[in-house]
Amino acid sequence: MQPEKITALRRRFHAHAEPGFLEYRTASVILAELAARGVPATTGAGAIDVGRIAVPPTPTEKDEWGRRAVAAGAPSADVAYFQEHGTAIIAELEGNRDGPTWGLRVDIDALPVDEETAADHAPVAGGYRSTTPFMHACGHDGHAAIGIALADRLRDGNFPGRVRILFQPAEEGVRGAQPMIDAGVTRGVDRMLAVHLGGDLPTGTVVGGVTDAMATTKWRATFEGEAAHAAASPEKGRHALAAAAQATLAILGLPRFAEADTRVNVGTFHADGSANIIPALATITYETRSTSNAVLDDLDRRAEAAVQGAAGMYGVTATTKAYGRAAVSLPDDALLDDVARAARGVPAITAYTPSGASGGGSDDAHLLIREVQESGGLGTYIFVGASNPAPHHHRRFDIDEDALVIAVDLLEALFRG
DSSP, X not given: OOHHHHHHHHHHHHHTOOOTTOOHHHHHHHHHHHHHTTOOEEOGGGTOOGGGOSSOOOHHHHHHHHHHHHHTXXXXXXXXXXXXXXXOEEEEEEOSEEEEEEEEEEEOOOBSOOOOOSTTSHHHHHTOOOSSSOBOOSSHHHHHHHHHHHHHHHTTOOSEEEEEEEEESOTTTTOSHHHHHHTTTTTTOSEEEEEEEOXXXXXXXXXXXXXXXXXEEXXXXXEEOBOEETTTOGGGOBOHHHHHHHHHHHHHTOOOOSSXXXXXXXXXXXXXXXXXXXXXXXXXXXXXXXXXXXXHHHHHHHHHHHHHHHHHHTTOEEEEEEXXXXXXXXXXXXXXXXXXXXXXXXXXXXXXESSBOSOSOOOTHHHHHHHHHTTTOEEEEEEEOOOOSSOTTSTTOOOOTHHHHHHHHHHHHHHHO
16 A cells, blocks of 8 residues: 555544544444455454444444434445444454464544644645544554554565554543453464554664563443432431542552552542532543553552542442453563564664653553463563654644655565564
């Protein structure tokens, strides 16, 4: 695939950004592009176990984003299928000689960010600013384009083994990888990769293996009490809002750990009622993060104790549900050697680091990598610099589109051996 076609694909995705598990138009375009190239694709139960999605989209969300997708040109039959069976897609290409099975994760969802409107923002100047309330503020539009371009390059079959490209929904909130793992997508994979654009790195820079990713769990806690008149009978009420507030402060005050970095945050807080009613229902969402999987488990237990302790103080009940998670994985040296060899064959790569930091974010691709590593395989998470002018998740985030070709060239060289 020529560079201008890769760029055009990225811009198609960028202009119609969609949320996790609701990427109906995006998935439709991916499926059509693979079909046009004769690349076999797996969807539905073979790609994702929708029954294992912790917090699936509501019917209202499905209807709204389904209408948007059809209005943007997606066939209604495709939309109906993805609404029922999920938006994950797997492309698998067979080589013409023996070799390993490679897995490559490329994510496809966007963020609830209102994209920049200033004329100096490249998507505005180029006419591909997002037309939805969401924005590709993390480069996933580029990742989807990379996956398709790579499939196009490799359809000649002139490589050893096979390549399995996983188009993953709902990376934001780290929600999409686990239900794909539950569907068996890593079975038989010997070497698992993820590729990500940006990382505040200049174009031409590649990090062969990220080492500072954080494990994380995303939680929702619901507090249920009893409503009562706040003046006439306050003693009969059970104050769910007060319990949620107490839990919020307790979570934010969790201790630090000597052996690992940790982060906690409470991101949303909602309660019903009015000024003269003891609120009977309140909900918070919070996250825990750590550079250690074991420390994260301990942090999660402490956060659970904070929630239940706050509930007990106010005589309410509290239920918690984890709706997203990611782990820590570390790159394998043998695979880093392979990536380094491939990088030496790509002239546009001007700076290569075998392993290093990328900013300490979290990504559930590390679950896919760990799944393969724990089965005896190898894995690494590759960062490809793209001279992003603003940080990830910022309304002015963008990528240097030359990085798309660099990523495809690197991966092609790696897979061809």
